[in-house]
Amino acid sequence: MSKKTLIVFSGEYDRVMAAFIIANGAAAMDDEVVMFFTFWGLSALRKENVTETPSKSKSFLQKAFGALLPKSPEKLGISKFNFGGAGQSMMKKVMKAENVMTVSELIDTAKEQGIKMIACTMSMDVLGISKEELIDGIEYAGVATYLGEAEDANVNLFV
Amino acid sequence: MSKKTLIVFSGEYDRVMAAFIIANGAAAMDDEVVMFFTFWGLSALRKENVTETPSKSKSFLQKAFGALLPKSPEKLGISKFNFGGAGQSMMKKVMKAENVMTVSELIDTAKEQGIKMIACTMSMDVLGISKEELIDGIEYAGVATYLGEAEDANVNLFV
Amino acid sequence: MSKKTLIVFSGEYDRVMAAFIIANGAAAMDDEVVMFFTFWGLSALRKENVTETPSKSKSFLQKAFGALLPKSPEKLGISKFNFGGAGQSMMKKVMKAENVMTVSELIDTAKEQGIKMIACTMSMDVLGISKEELIDGIEYAGVATYLGEAEDANVNLFV
Numbered sequence: 414m415s416k417k418t419l420i421v422f423s424g425e426y427d428r429v430m431a432a433f434i435i436a437n438g439a440a441a442m443d444d445e446v447v448m449f450f451t452f453w454g455l456s457a458l459r460k461e462n463v464t465e466t467p468s469k470s471k472s473f474l475q476k477a478f479g480a481l482l483p484k485s486p487e488k489l490g491i492s493k494f495n496f497g498g499a500g501q502s503m504m505k506k507v508m509k510a511e512n513v514m515t516v517s518e519l520i521d522t523a524k525e526q527g528i529k530m531i532a533c534t535m536s537m538d539v540l541g542i543s544k545e546e547l548i549d550g551i552e553y554a555g556v557a558t559y560l561g562e563a564e565d566a567n568v569n570l571f572v
Numbered sequence: 573m574s575k576k577t578l579i580v581f582s583g584e585y586d587r588v589m590a591a592f593i594i595a596n597g598a599a600a601m602d603d604e605v606v607m608f609f610t611f612w613g614l615s616a617l618r619k620e621n622v623t624e625t626p627s628k629s630k631s632f633l634q635k636a637f638g639a640l641l642p643k644s645p646e647k648l649g650i651s652k653f654n655f656g657g658a659g660q661s662m663m664k665k666v667m668k669a670e671n672v673m674t675v676s677e678l679i680d681t682a683k684e685q686g687i688k689m690i691a692c693t694m695s696m697d698v699l700g701i702s703k704e705e706l707i708d709g710i711e712y713a714g715v716a717t718y719l720g721e722a723e724d725a726n727v728n729l730f731v
Numbered sequence: 732m733s734k735k736t737l738i739v740f741s742g743e744y745d746r747v748m749a750a751f752i753i754a755n756g757a758a759a760m761d762d763e764v765v766m767f768f769t770f771w772g773l774s775a776l777r778k779e780n781v782t783e784t785p786s787k788s789k790s791f792l793q794k795a796f797g798a799l800l801p802k803s804p805e806k807l808g809i810s811k812f813n814f815g816g817a818g819q820s821m822m823k824k825v826m827k828a829e830n831v832m833t834v835s836e837l838i839d840t841a842k843e844q845g846i847k848m849i850a851c852t853m854s855m856d857v858l859g860i861s862k863e864e865l866i867d868g869i870e871y872a873g874v875a876t877y878l879g880e881a882e883d884a885n886v887n888l889f890v
Binding site for chain 1: 733735745746749752753756757759760762810811812821822824825826828829831885886887888889890
Binding site for chain 2: 795853858877881882
């Protein structure tokens with residue numbers, strides 16, 4: 414049993430999927446796994462329906478970023494051949510036929526396996542994302558926390 | 573002598589090139605090197621001319637992905653200023669003038685140096701790529717194999 | 732006190748920023764940090780005003796790449812929602828309001844903290860970038876030097 418950390422910087426469906434497949438694979442082998450979500454990677458943690466009022470007021474520009482960012486992991490585009498979403502749904506159809514889990518399912522599995530998911534608070538400020546907009550069961554911290562986690566891990570990836 | 577692993581996720585010429593330069597550099601320093609090709613990175617391992625019939629039948633969507641993906645490493649676009657391939661051939665001209673190896677040459681060197689190249693079978697299923705379409709001398713495995721290789725490596729990169 | 736290395740391959744404002752935030756965070760925790768700038772990542776090290784004549788003559792294609800590449804870190808685009816630069820200035824406005832450092836400020840901090848920055852000489856050849864065009868206080872080396880630095884580091888990231 415060892416430890417792995419992943420920085421999820423990218424917000425594309427395929428990259429987020431790769432990160433969760435590695436994370437879940439490691440957790441299944443009894444590794445301790447920490448995922449640090451920063452910048453566009455935060456989109457993967459967005460709740461589909463936000464009912465609470467954000468605890469922090471947003472500037473006009475933060476609202477604009479919020480509007481541009483996908484509102485749930487299943488709405489993330491893929492990094493190649495996305496064609497305005499057509500490529501992504503095409504990929505998801507093949508995944509279903511091949512019994513490959515969607516990102517939403519991978520996130521649920523990650524939670525069940527006790528993978529620690531940390532949202533980068535500085536990126537949340539820059540992109541204007543409040544805690545109320547992110548899924549439950551995650552932690553909030555900055556780069557120092559990530560570095561502390563990586564210190565005793567033997568595999569650290571930036572996705 | 574130590575061990576290095578690289579996940580080649582990206583399918584862009586420049587990123588694949590960077591991965592192979594690091595891999596070959598490490599192998600030249602007597603390191604054990606394992607490269608795990610997943611998603612778009614699989615394009616780098618495609619054969620130019622496929623004569624055999626794929627052993628697995630493909631769905632319509634898998635055929636569509638197969639048609640979109642570049643058919644040899646030298647046809648991969650670059651991640652910036654590609655301009656429909658013009659940027660890539662421009663980069664390759666400068667590389668030739670500066671005696672920098674092409675990706676095809678880097679792959680040959682990697683084979684000669686005994687670098688282990690593994691194609692991710694799950695990605696092959698999603699993108700509809702069969703073994704017959706990939707170059708010889710590679711292995712086929714999933715994320716558990718990658719994690720096993722990374723376990724005793726001291727440098728692990730996600731490209 | 733341990734050691735961290737980062738390969739800065741990407742030339743996007745947000746990715747370069749992430750790399751420097753991790754690097755500066757680690758240096759603040761007394762870690763030794765080495766950053767290796769290669770391909771598009773070299774743009775982050777370009778001087779705004781170059782007055783010296785390049786020591787190496789450039790081919791037409793190298794000049795073309797030089798003209799395409801951003802001339803200072805603050806001119807780098809962001810990897811998503813850049814909209815011809817509008818997205819980048821929007822992000823920088825929010826960063827200022829949230830007291831987040833710009834990439835230029837992060838580079839200055841990196842220098843003050845004694846972070847070793849290495850420009851990849853092979854990439855400089857391919858992109859036609861001469862030493863006179865890059866900021867002072869950096870080193871010049873190839874992949875073997877990077878691998879030597881990574882050998883005794885406990886976190887190695889490819890950004």
